[in-house]
Amino acid sequence: MSTTAHVRGALVAFTAFSMGILGFPGLDHRSVDWLQDPEDRQDAPLNALLAADFQHHVRRPITSALSHLERPLRLAQSWNLYGVGPNRMVRFELWVDDELWFRAADPEHTYRKSFLRYRRIRPVVVHTCLDQSRHSERLVELMVEDVRAEKPDAHEVVVRCTSTPWPGDGDGMEIVRWTAEAPTWKPSQ
Amino acid sequence: MEALPVNLWTRWLAFTGRPVDSRPLRLVRVLVPLCILGDLLAIVWRGAFSAVLLPESMGGLTDGSSWWSLVGGVWWGGPLLWALCVTAAPLVMRGGRLGRPALATLLVAYAQLGHLYPPGDRAIDRLLRTVLLLWLFSEASSARPASRIAAWPADLLRWLLVMVYLQAGIVKIGAKPGFLHLHMNELYQILSAPQVGRLDPVFWEPLMPLFFLGGVVTMALEFSSPLLLTRFGPYWAFGGVLMHIGIAIGMDLGMFPFGMLALYPVLLWPFTIRVLDALAPWLPESWGPPDYSPS
Numbered sequence: 001m002s003t004t005a006h007v008r009g010a011l012v013a014f015t016a017f018s019m020g021i022l023g024f025p026g027l028d029h030r031s032v033d034w035l036q037d038p039e040d041r042q043d044a045p046l047n048a049l050l051a052a053d054f055q056h057h058v059r060r061p062i063t064s065a066l067s068h069l070e071r072p073l074r075l076a077q078s079w080n081l082y083g084v085g086p087n088r089m090v091r092f093e094l095w096v097d098d099e100l101w102f103r104a105a106d107p108e109h110t111y112r113k114s115f116l117r118y119r120r121i122r123p124v125v126v127h128t129c130l131d132q133s134r135h136s137e138r139l140v141e142l143m144v145e146d147v148r149a150e151k152p153d154a155h156e157v158v159v160r161c162t163s164t165p166w167p168g169d170g171d172g173m174e175i176v177r178w179t180a181e182a183p184t185w186k187p188s189q
Numbered sequence: 190m191e192a193l194p195v196n197l198w199t200r201w202l203a204f205t206g207r208p209v210d211s212r213p214l215r216l217v218r219v220l221v222p223l224c225i226l227g228d229l230l231a232i233v234w235r236g237a238f239s240a241v242l243l244p245e246s247m248g249g250l251t252d253g254s255s256w257w258s259l260v261g262g263v264w265w266g267g268p269l270l271w272a273l274c275v276t277a278a279p280l281v282m283r284g285g286r287l288g289r290p291a292l293a294t295l296l297v298a299y300a301q302l303g304h305l306y307p308p309g310d311r312a313i314d315r316l317l318r319t320v321l322l323l324w325l326f327s328e329a330s331s332a333r334p335a336s337r338i339a340a341w342p343a344d345l346l347r348w349l350l351v352m353v354y355l356q357a358g359i360v361k362i363g364a365k366p367g368f369l370h371l372h373m374n375e376l377y378q379i380l381s382a383p384q385v386g387r388l389d390p391v392f393w394e395p396l397m398p399l400f401f402l403g404g405v406v407t408m409a410l411e412f413s414s415p416l417l418l419t420r421f422g423p424y425w426a427f428g429g430v431l432m433h434i435g436i437a438i439g440m441d442l443g444m445f446p447f448g449m450l451a452l453y454p455v456l457l458w459p460f461t462i463r464v465l466d467a468l469a470p471w472l473p474e475s476w477g478p479p480d481y482s483p484s
Contacts, residue, residue: 135250166394
């Protein structure tokens, strides 16, 4: 075997090991301190305790070291998809002078729908309704700029989110409200 | 007994270096950049160019101030990275002498786009970058790939996807309300969620047992994903294809289902080769069946 073959074999083994430890199924969504509190451990089953100790004492130091390799190319990924479903239907809405311009999943009010549903914008929209990311205010400012370009004589823009039980056919309860008014157009909650 | 580790290592080297038909790997090299290209063009036609690529002072959503961002804070940083990616992707697909340098450029510029605008850098972007990184070192990306090349990129891709699907399945066990819930199924909620789903929640609510069945099939598929590492993998992959087509139809997730499907030529290995053999008369000569005759 050539030196190249040995180097290749070693690198493939390292990569496979890294992938296995970084994406270890069943542990990737657990915190590093999962079941480390003595009170939590009392009633935990043995297999969970073993997994938690493996997570804390073996996986954590390795993933911590490997994260330095992942960061420059942003390779770290999580596939904890849909662990908690949306227990209520939350809708993003845009109102201009008391007129509804956009409402999520409403085929009659679709202003800037393509933009707001785009996969790179959607996380900001969702966070605006659920937990107010630091980009939320900026999204509201963007919507205000768009509306003013579309309707220069507008007086008030409201971005709000409503929540209804499934299947969401009733009036929603308002959970978030941003208002921007002329002449300052500064969004406020 | 002392020879055992050496034998294992020799077998490992033989396994990772075993020659296989290069065409499925080259097909992934074409399809992954194609998906990235489509998604980057979607930034324009979805009207998100300034929101995603420009700094806050010029209409952007973020200031791109990540420590790793090389061009954060300058107005031309985002457009430059976008232009680099859009230029490099077709070169990667075309291959040849510029193929590998273009692949390295695409990988770095695409990662920089993620640093510039973190909210839009999703798991699929990271998965595709991981694949680009593997392919950067693969013979499938060389200037003139041989018809038979080392199999290790295909093995690592299968291994990676087993991790992805298994984790996605395990999380669903403790999901609330759950994919196996008969009265308010989580699959129903996802497919009719206002921001991402395409189904009308009121119309589909009485058909909840359908979503229960869908949840059972999805979880069964995800938990059986280790089959990808066996000779049954190509048959499993048909289920995966159907699942991702279902996601593409039921949800507005942009590149995600297509990015995943771009990896499937490797998972569907023998079938991919059969299709390429059948299409050989209409394809360039380099995409023809490998020559097995002794040289």
